[in-house]
Amino acid sequence: PGAAPTAMRRILPADLVERGGCPFDPPPGLRARRGRAPVQPLHLLNGAQAWLVTGFDEARAVLSDARFSADRIRHREATSLQPHEVAEQAAGTLKPGPAVETREDGFFVFMDPPEHTRIRRLLTGQFTVRRMRELESRVTEIAVEHIEAMKAAGTRADLVTAFALPLPSLIICELLGVDYADRAEFQERTSVGLNANSTAEERAVAGAELYAFMQRLVAAKRAEPADDLLSGLVHDADPPLTDAQLVDVALVLLGAGHETTANMLGLGALALLEHPGQLAALRADPSLVDNAVEELLRYLSIIQLGVSRVTTEPVTLDGVDLPAGATVVIATPEVNRDPRHWPDADLFDVHRPRVPHLAFGHGVHQCLGQQLARVEMQAGLRELITRLPGLRLAVPVEQVPLRDEMLIFGVHSLPVAWA
Numbered sequence: 370p371g372a373a374p375t376a377m378r379r380i381l382p383a384d385l386v387e388r389g390g391c392p393f394d395p396p397p398g399l400r401a402r403r404g405r406a407p408v409q410p411l412h413l414l415n416g417a418q419a420w421l422v423t424g425f426d427e428a429r430a431v432l433s434d435a436r437f438s439a440d441r442i443r444h445r446e447a448t449s450l451q452p453h454e455v456a457e458q459a460a461g462t463l464k465p466g467p468a469v470e471t472r473e474d475g476f477f478v479f480m481d482p483p484e485h486t487r488i489r490r491l492l493t494g495q496f497t498v499r500r501m502r503e504l505e506s507r508v509t510e511i512a513v514e515h516i517e518a519m520k521a522a523g524t525r526a527d528l529v530t531a532f533a534l535p536l537p538s539l540i541i542c543e544l545l546g547v548d549y550a551d552r553a554e555f556q557e558r559t560s561v562g563l564n565a566n567s568t569a570e571e572r573a574v575a576g577a578e579l580y581a582f583m584q585r586l587v588a589a590k591r592a593e594p595a596d597d598l599l600s601g602l603v604h605d606a607d608p609p610l611t612d613a614q615l616v617d618v619a620l621v622l623l624g625a626g627h628e629t630t631a632n633m634l635g636l637g638a639l640a641l642l643e644h645p646g647q648l649a650a651l652r653a654d655p656s657l658v659d660n661a662v663e664e665l666l667r668y669l670s671i672i673q674l675g676v677s678r679v680t681t682e683p684v685t686l687d688g689v690d691l692p693a694g695a696t697v698v699i700a701t702p703e704v705n706r707d708p709r710h711w712p713d714a715d716l717f718d719v720h721r722p723r724v725p726h727l728a729f730g731h732g733v734h735q736c737l738g739q740q741l742a743r744v745e746m747q748a749g750l751r752e753l754i755t756r757l758p759g760l761r762l763a764v765p766v767e768q769v770p771l772r773d774e775m776l777i778f779g780v781h782s783l784p785v786a787w788a
């Protein structure tokens with residue numbers, strides 16, 4: 370009630386968005402379009418023309434070709450998906466601080482090389498093997514703490530609020546160096562944006578507060594550096610990043626690393642519970658978890674229609690002529706089930722041999738946090754299935770509220786029980 374329609378609802382035809390009977394399969398309308406052609410015109414609800422890519426090879430070609438720009442700020446006159454709409458996809462439903470439409474500071478997801486390269490390099494320098502290894506043991510600790518707290522509190526819980534959301538949220542706090550004392554404030558602001566029932570006003574207020582929070586965090590790291598990623602960015606960058614850039618980079622990491630993993634954990638747990646044979650195989654051999662996570666990434670492809678680009682010049686893609694300024698939307702759930710790429714692509718199979726998928730994108734913008742995301746999912750799911758052997762859904766699967774109106778698909782809540 371009162372919730373503003375999401376970018377998905379305002380812009381994309383309903384049949385591309387609404388799921389059919391199965392919570393894991395792509396919307397039937399999207400599947401029907403895949404049958405037509407791997408690259409095809411797409412009429413958006415705002416009257417604009419775009420193109421939809423449903424084929425694996427075609428999507429990979431787009432994402433590795435510099436003529437398809439990620440810079441929807443510079444090309445905002447041409448593109449039919451405006452930067453704030455893309456930001457809404459990329460950073461959940463938060464629109465933090467000053468207008469994203471014109472902000473070029475540190476939103477590197479909206480940049481092309483060489484501007485993108487500079488910030489990306491600084492960040493990969495901070496995602497060190499040592500830091501990721503330290504985070505790995507923290508991920509397990511946090512997962513165990515939350516599961517044990519669930520068990521201590523009873524025999525039922527909402528797995529989203531009790532586990533799937535707090536785990537990546539606390540890890541982002543550690544990565545950025547948010548103090549324990551400030552975490553409640555930080556989590557409250559972000560949760561307003563993640564809650565589908567928040568009004569547009571509530572989101573705007575939370576977004577502005579989050580922006581101010583990040584400004585204070587950057588100032589604190591400048592004054593007193595610690596051993597965290599944000600301090601590293603403040604002090605190691607040469608030439609230095611401005612405060613506005615640092616705030617944006619921190620907000621990108623928050624948005625990109627929070628809701629994605631949370632939804633993979635929630636929807637991933639549901640997929641396992643709904644495929645008892647696969648779950649039993651994992652319980653019998655927990656060393657399969659890494660493979661299962663890769664298969665869940667492919668099978669669930671939660672970034673539904675969230676990866677898009679705009680052409681900087683006329684391009685012919687799979688025989689289709691695209692003009693300059695064409696918006697191209699990658700249909701990841703279909704791309705990752707391309708029957709030309711995987712046998713029985715619609716089957717969820719934890720034993721499936723690994724073949725590269727596009728759940729983390731491809732090319733220069735390929736997910737920066739993918740190793741961290743994998744660690745969170747592997748440790749999270751491993752602890753969940755081993756510590757809660759009697760885990761089951763507490764409601765009929767049809768009653769689990771799906772996030773099909775959000776660009777990041779998943780479940781709004783997941784009522785579970787255990788013996």
Ligand code: HEM
Pocket residue numbers: 439477478479489621622625626627629630633671672675676677727728729730731733734735736737738739741742
């Ligand atoms: C980019 C997916 C988790 C940080 C991307 C992209 C995808 C993606 C598809 C490419 C977007 C594009 O090309 O337009 C996912 C999924 C995740 C996940 C499915 C969880 C399962 C994370 C985590 C972090 C993170 C945990 C970080 C802390 C980023 C960043 C980018 C990105 C910073 C932008 C990179 C760039 O523009 O150079 N992610 N992501 N992601 N991801 Fe992730």
